[in-house]
Amino acid sequence: MSPTGHGASAATHATRETRAARRARAARPGRGTRLPAPHWWLLVVLLLVLLLALAVQASVTRVGAPGGSGAEGTTPSAGDAGSLTGSGPVLLVDDDGALVRTRAAERTVALTFEDGPDARTAAVLDVLAERDVPATFFLTGVRAAEHPELTRQILDAGHEIGTHGWSHRRWDEAPRDAALGQLAVAGATRASTGLARPPYTSTVEALDEAGLSAVRDATADGYAVVLADEVVDARTARTADDVVRALRPPGEDGVVLLLEEGGGGSSVLLDALPRLIDEYTAAGFTFATVSDAVGLTGEVNPPAPASTVAQGTVLLAAVPVSAALVGVVGWSVVVLGGLAALRTLLVVLLARRHVRVSASRVAGEPWLPPVTVLVPAYNEEVGIEATLRSLARSDHPELEVLVIDDGSTDRTGEIAEGLGLPGVRVVRQENGGKAEALRTGTRLASHDVLVMLDGDTVFEPSTVRLLVQPLRDPRVGAVSGNTKVGNRRGLLGRWQHLEYVSGFNLDRRLLDLMRCITTVPGAAGAFRREALEAAGGLSTDTLAEDTDLTMAVLRAGYEVVHEERARAWTEAPSTVRDLWRQRYRWSYGTLQCMWKHRGAVTAGGTSRRLGLVGIPYMVVFQVLLPLVAPAIDVIALYGVLTGDAARVGAVWLGFAAVQVATTAYALRLDRESLRPLWSQPLQQLFYRQLIYLVVIESLAAAVAGARLPWHKLHRSGDVAVPA
Numbered sequence: 001m002s003p004t005g006h007g008a009s010a011a012t013h014a015t016r017e018t019r020a021a022r023r024a025r026a027a028r029p030g031r032g033t034r035l036p037a038p039h040w041w042l043l044v045v046l047l048l049v050l051l052l053a054l055a056v057q058a059s060v061t062r063v064g065a066p067g068g069s070g071a072e073g074t075t076p077s078a079g080d081a082g083s084l085t086g087s088g089p090v091l092l093v094d095d096d097g098a099l100v101r102t103r104a105a106e107r108t109v110a111l112t113f114e115d116g117p118d119a120r121t122a123a124v125l126d127v128l129a130e131r132d133v134p135a136t137f138f139l140t141g142v143r144a145a146e147h148p149e150l151t152r153q154i155l156d157a158g159h160e161i162g163t164h165g166w167s168h169r170r171w172d173e174a175p176r177d178a179a180l181g182q183l184a185v186a187g188a189t190r191a192s193t194g195l196a197r198p199p200y201t202s203t204v205e206a207l208d209e210a211g212l213s214a215v216r217d218a219t220a221d222g223y224a225v226v227l228a229d230e231v232v233d234a235r236t237a238r239t240a241d242d243v244v245r246a247l248r249p250p251g252e253d254g255v256v257l258l259l260e261e262g263g264g265g266s267s268v269l270l271d272a273l274p275r276l277i278d279e280y281t282a283a284g285f286t287f288a289t290v291s292d293a294v295g296l297t298g299e300v301n302p303p304a305p306a307s308t309v310a311q312g313t314v315l316l317a318a319v320p321v322s323a324a325l326v327g328v329v330g331w332s333v334v335v336l337g338g339l340a341a342l343r344t345l346l347v348v349l350l351a352r353r354h355v356r357v358s359a360s361r362v363a364g365e366p367w368l369p370p371v372t373v374l375v376p377a378y379n380e381e382v383g384i385e386a387t388l389r390s391l392a393r394s395d396h397p398e399l400e401v402l403v404i405d406d407g408s409t410d411r412t413g414e415i416a417e418g419l420g421l422p423g424v425r426v427v428r429q430e431n432g433g434k435a436e437a438l439r440t441g442t443r444l445a446s447h448d449v450l451v452m453l454d455g456d457t458v459f460e461p462s463t464v465r466l467l468v469q470p471l472r473d474p475r476v477g478a479v480s481g482n483t484k485v486g487n488r489r490g491l492l493g494r495w496q497h498l499e500y501v502s503g504f505n506l507d508r509r510l511l512d513l514m515r516c517i518t519t520v521p522g523a524a525g526a527f528r529r530e531a532l533e534a535a536g537g538l539s540t541d542t543l544a545e546d547t548d549l550t551m552a553v554l555r556a557g558y559e560v561v562h563e564e565r566a567r568a569w570t571e572a573p574s575t576v577r578d579l580w581r582q583r584y585r586w587s588y589g590t591l592q593c594m595w596k597h598r599g600a601v602t603a604g605g606t607s608r609r610l611g612l613v614g615i616p617y618m619v620v621f622q623v624l625l626p627l628v629a630p631a632i633d634v635i636a637l638y639g640v641l642t643g644d645a646a647r648v649g650a651v652w653l654g655f656a657a658v659q660v661a662t663t664a665y666a667l668r669l670d671r672e673s674l675r676p677l678w679s680q681p682l683q684q685l686f687y688r689q690l691i692y693l694v695v696i697e698s699l700a701a702a703v704a705g706a707r708l709p710w711h712k713l714h715r716s717g718d719v720a721v722p723a
Contacts, residue, residue: 039700047634050329053322054638059142059167089204089227089256090294093219101204103229104254104293109285111277112228112258114138114164114197117150123270125150125157131277135159136226136290138197141166141184145319148188155189160289160300162195162226171198171214178218180315186304187312194300195290196223202231202258226290228258243272249283254293329631336625343621344662347506351669354509358563362469370398371468371526372445373453376437377403380455381410382715383571385419387455390721392421396464399423402441403455407431412455434522435538435545442537448529457523457570458486458719467526467566477531477558478550479566480508480517481524482670486569486719492579494676495687496572501670502663505564507621512562516614520553520560522546524568531558541596544589551597554614557606564670571719578714580694587622587698594618595702623699626692633689656681 084091088103104110113124116139128135137154139161144151154161165171166180178196185193196218201211204227215225232246247257257276259269280287291300304312373391377384384403391401401424405413416426429440442450449468453459463481470479482505485497504521511517520527525546532538535552542548550560573579600611639648660680667674 039697039704043630043696047630050325050631050634051638052318053325054635056318056322057326058638058642084204088294089229090290091204091215091219091225091227099216099219102294104256104288104290105295106252106254107285108254108288108293109249109280110254110256110288110290110293111135112138112162112197112226112256112290113260114258115140115143115168115260117143117147117154120270121147121150122153124273125153125159127270127273127277128159129157131274131281133277133287134289134292135287136162136195138162138164138195138226139181139185140164140168141181141315142168142319144181144184144188145316148316151185151188155191155301160195160291161185161189161191161193162197162290162300163193163223164197165199168199170200170211171218172210175214175217178221178223183308183312183315185312186308187314187316189301190304190309191301192304192308194222194224194296194298194302195226197226201227203227203229224291224294224296226256229253229255231258232260238268240268240271240275243268244275244279247276249280249285256290256293329628329635332624332628333632333635336620336628339620340625343510344658347510348662348665350513351506351509351665354513354562355564355669357513358561358565361473361561361563362466366465367469367472368397368465369449369468369471370400370447371396371449371451371464372400372402372441372447373451373464374438374441374445375401375403375453375455376406376434376441377408377412377416377455378406378431378434378437379408379410379412380715381408381412381415383456383719384412384415386458386719387453388416388419388421388424390458390460391464392424393461394459394464395461396468398447399464400446401425402427402444404429404437404441406433406437433540435540438538438545442529442532445529449526450529450532451526452522453525453568454523454570456715456719457483457568458721459524460567460569460721463524463566463568466563467524470561470563471526471528473559475559476561477528477534477553477556478520478560479526480512480520480550480560480562481526481566481568482562482564483521483523483568483570484670485572486721487571487574487716488676488720489718490574491679491682492574492576493572494679495683496579498663498676498680498683499687500572501672502659502666505562505670506662506666508562509564511614511617512560514609514613515559516554516609516617517560517562518550518554518610518614518618519544519547520550521568523570524566527553528558531556534558542589542592543585544593547590547593548596551593551600551610551614554610555597555600555603555607569719569721571715573714574716574718575714576690580690583691583694584698587695588701590618590622591698591702594623623695626695627699629688629692630696652684656684659684 084099084101086101088101090102092100092102094100111133113135116137137159139151141163151161163178163181163185165177166184167174167177169177171177182192185191198211198214198218201207207215218225229250230247232243243259249255259273277287289300375387388401388403391399403416403424403426405416405426405428407430413426413428416424427440427444429437438452449471451464451467467479467481470476483500485493485500487493488497508517522545531553532549534556535549538545539548539552554560573582594615597610597615600607601615603611636648636652639645660677663680664674664677667677
């Protein structure tokens with residue numbers, strides 16, 4: 001990445017313009033830098049898929065959770081179940097359309113189980129098979145999706161299946177839950193069901209007004225709603241004796257028994273079930289399915305229509321797919337978030353150490369070699385005077401300044417020459433791009449220590465002197481200065497100022513200690529000529545020529561260090577459009593550099609640090625983390641939309657607090673005012689999204705093989721150097 005807004009290379013690819021013009025224009029519809037829309041549609045689709053996957057997984061995890069105001073024991077309200085005719089736990093619609101109650105035939109018992117299938121269902125089926133006892137299972141759609149083979153086994157064994165909804169939500173709160181449960185049964189078994197049991201209501205007497213309304217809707221849809229005469233929750237019963245005592249034969253009346261099997265928490269159900277069957281058999285009862293016990297006509301589990309089976313198959317496939325997707329995204333967020341937290345911790349803990357290390361490099365008498373300052377400039381008439389006058393005020397004793405006018409179409413060259421500043425020489429050339437301009441300057445430079453800055457950047461009097469001090473060590477090939485935003489007015493300027501201080505410069509402090517700085521910014525950098533030559537000179541292969549050159553210097557065996565006291569004040573983009581263009585170019589150029597120097601990962605030798613530290617660091621924090629960022633926002637949005645806003649807000653506030661604290665620390669290290677900190681939390685609501693969208697577009701451009709043209713950014717010359 002190139003932390004400079006310089007536009008001097010308005011045509012890095014100009015030498016290839018003839019053969020690349022069509023491709024460049026094809027990659028740049030209209031006037032903007034936007035690529036064709038398909039990759040944005042793909043991003044939207046992927047985020048919507050993630051949102052859907054979160055919803056599916058939320059329904060899965062909600063099954064069996066406490067909830068539902070109509071749980072067993074609810075006191076009926078006036079006008080509830082007491083108004084129904086008949087007796088018994090099965091609710092049907094009679095020929096007149098009235099809701100009536102029906103009970104099992106005398107000395108007939110219907111065993112029903114609900115909340116499965118789960119890991120214990122197979123054992124229940126074995127017990128029933130040993131006793132040759134039929135039963136009815138009311139399944140949740142989520143559990144059927146997780147265990148389709150058990151669902152099929154239930155039908156194959158001659159038992160009946162009813163729907164218990166999809167996610168165990170109250171049907172008056174989620175009217176589609178029963179229908180989704182039906183789809184799950186169809187997807188698992190290719191059969192439908194005419195039986196239903198609403199969650200959180202086990203007996204007719206427990207129906208409240210809302211529950212009774214949901215039952216009426218279910219029977220209107222053709223379901224027989226099956227509740228129970230006697231209920232026991234085998235998950236909470238202490239012993240098998242408790243279950244057997246609670247469900248003793250009631251005399252001569254037929255009975256529908258409910259054993260809640262979901263959860264698989266204990267063996268009480270499996271211990272009690274054989275004894276319960278034996279006790280009812282000894283009392284002269286016959287076991288039957290619900291439909292046989294109450295005399296329902298027609299097939300309870302007929303073949304489902306092909307369209308229903310297809311929908312159910314898709315629904316069942318969505319459960320494991322969503323689990324995998326949410327799992328991958330979740331672990332990615334955890335891993336990358338952990339790495340980001342570790343980076344934050346390291347930059348804070350090691351920043352003070354870097355101050356000491358940096359000071360030791362310049363201890364003793366000042367090193368004052370003759371220096372050539374290279375200023376590549378393309379259409380920089382609004383800022384070139386301030387840049388050159390700042391160099392004229394330099395306290396370094398022997399300074400040559402070369403302004404390379406790279407085919408400017410404005411008065412850049414005339415202004416530079418007209419100032420008449422001592423030691424300043426203007427060189428004009430046809431437009432060839434920033435790298436070509438720096439090549440020219442390097443060739444014409446009189447001295448072997450080279451300082452580079454952009455035509456929109458202002459140096460402090462001590463910047464050149466401080467910048468070259470580390471080069472006294474012959475192992476050091478390049479030095480990065482401390483680039484700062486000089487136009488901070490407005491929210492966008494403040495955000496970039498904070499990003500430079502707490503992002504770029506803190507990163508360089510850490511990477512300096514790790515001896516692997518990957519970018520010496522074009523706005524403030526010093527190089528040893530022999531290091532440039534060993535690195536092969538400046539290259540036009542990428543749009544991030546400063547990152548490309550820095551990586552090449554590292555691979556040539558030289559060290560690159562950071563001198564935070566060598567400050568350079570540069571003009572940052574003042575509009576969102578220009579910021580997008582600048583960051584798009586940086587991001588695209590960074591991808592090019594990583595690809596160009598990918599061999600360092602396996603090369604070893606002088607490339608070892610770049611391959612093992614620098615490039616992985618860039619991949620994680622400049623590519624992967626921004627790619628995962630949209631998923632983090634979708635997860636947060638889902639939490640807000642589903643009633644978890646308090647937790648999402650707490651996490652956001654915690655993250656913002658860490659960011660503010662880290663930035664405050666960075667500002668203190670740079671001896672900057674803390675006043676802009678008020679804008680830091682707002683940065684998370686817009687600026688962060690803009691940056692990760694830029695990375696996504698850059699990656700799409702790189703994958704598509706698009707050629708990104710240079711764009712001249714608007715310049716105001718509004719760079720102020722604080723006292």
